[in-house]
Amino acid sequence: MKKILLLFAFLFLGVPSLALAQAGKVDPAKSWTDAFNIYFVIITAIFIIVTIPLIYLSLKYRRKHEDQEGADIHGNVPLEVLWTVVPLILVTLMGVQTWSVYNQFRDVPKDAYEINVEGFMWGWNVKYPEGIETLNEIRVPVDRPVKINLTSSDVLHAFFIPEYHVQEEAIPGRTTYFWFQPGSVGEYQAYCTELCGNGHSEMLAKVKVLSRNDFDAWISQQKKAEATATPVEKGKTLVENLGCRGCHSVNGDKSSGPTFKGIFDRQTTLADGKVVKADKEYLEEAILEPKSDLVQGYSSIMQPYKLSDKDVDAIIEYLKTLK
Numbered sequence: 513m514k515k516i517l518l519l520f521a522f523l524f525l526g527v528p529s530l531a532l533a534q535a536g537k538v539d540p541a542k543s544w545t546d547a548f549n550i551y552f553v554i555i556t557a558i559f560i561i562v563t564i565p566l567i568y569l570s571l572k573y574r575r576k577h578e579d580q581e582g583a584d585i586h587g588n589v590p591l592e593v594l595w596t597v598v599p600l601i602l603v604t605l606m607g608v609q610t611w612s613v614y615n616q617f618r619d620v621p622k623d624a625y626e627i628n629v630e631g632f633m634w635g636w637n638v639k640y641p642e643g644i645e646t647l648n649e650i651r652v653p654v655d656r657p658v659k660i661n662l663t664s665s666d667v668l669h670a671f672f673i674p675e676y677h678v679q680e681e682a683i684p685g686r687t688t689y690f691w692f693q694p695g696s697v698g699e700y701q702a703y704c705t706e707l708c709g710n711g712h713s714e715m716l717a718k719v720k721v722l723s724r725n726d727f728d729a730w731i732s733q734q735k736k737a738e739a740t741a742t743p744v745e746k747g748k749t750l751v752e753n754l755g756c757r758g759c760h761s762v763n764g765d766k767s768s769g770p771t772f773k774g775i776f777d778r779q780t781t782l783a784d785g786k787v788v789k790a791d792k793e794y795l796e797e798a799i800l801e802p803k804s805d806l807v808q809g810y811s812s813i814m815q816p817y818k819l820s821d822k823d824v825d826a827i828i829e830y831l832k833t834l835k
């Protein structure tokens with residue numbers, strides 16, 4: 513009896529307070545782990561409480577001879593109240609706990625560092641508030657909560673960082689979000705967890721948590737590189753960040769798209785048999801309107817890109833160098 517009273521005291525006082533205890537610095541990943549551990553203990557206890565008597569009583573009261581009749585029992589009020597009230601309390605408390613953890617995952621702290629992530633077939637474009645962009649890599653400072661605004665440019669993807677217990681859908685035409693406390697300096701693996709085509713299993717990203725000093729240094733270094741880049745360098749960065757390399761090799765290898773090696777001014781046979789020169793005008797159209805004038809032997813899988821004239825020019829300047 514004493515033990516049962518202690519368990520109740522723990523559930524009433526302990527469970528909700530664990531959810532509220534972190535009012536200072538909320539960390540949903542930690543709350544998730546705490547909730548998981550509490551559920552694990554409760555569920556294991558229920559399993560043992562139910563299973564051991566079940567096995568014992570089944571053996572003890574089993575039929576011993578062919579013609580044996582079982583006892584005729586018509587209910588037991590205290591027992592029925594007990595097995596209704598106890599689970600009701602348990603389920604209510606677990607529900608309250610889950611609701612509280614759920615809210616932590618949805619309520620983003622006001623001082624969060626906001627990063628935009630866009631999924632595409634097959635990679636992740638990352639845009640920082642400072643105007644910097646990276647591909648398949650999210651760098652964050654260790655001392656601030658991080659909010660990720662998530663979307664997709666083509667099909668459904670999903671972004672998952674197991675370490676932080678966060679997973680969110682990347683939906684074309686809609687922006688979703690999630691947030692996490694970086695916790696400690698290190699490198700964490702992120703995955704696409706929505707089957708999105710051939711490259712799904714390789715649609716990975718790294719989350720790099722840096723110290724405040726390293727992060728600030730990286731930001732200023734990236735800004736400097738951006739400001740002094742030539743059109744060719746800009747084009748190369750764009751080609752890498754936009755994920756073009758997923759389908760277009762730069763060394764002549766065959767892939768799902770024509771190789772970029774020697775692409776500029778190349779004699780190209782189109783799907784309708786027409787032969788054209790892949791000049792600036794053709795390449796511009798191939799980037800912005802890839803569905804028209806398709807190259808023979810390739811299927812129409814490329815999505816149109818919305819890019820500024822300057823960016824398109826930079827990409828073509830870079831393509832010219834791939835001889």
Ligand code: CUA
Binds near residue numbers: 670709
């Ligand atoms: Cu993107 Cu799977």
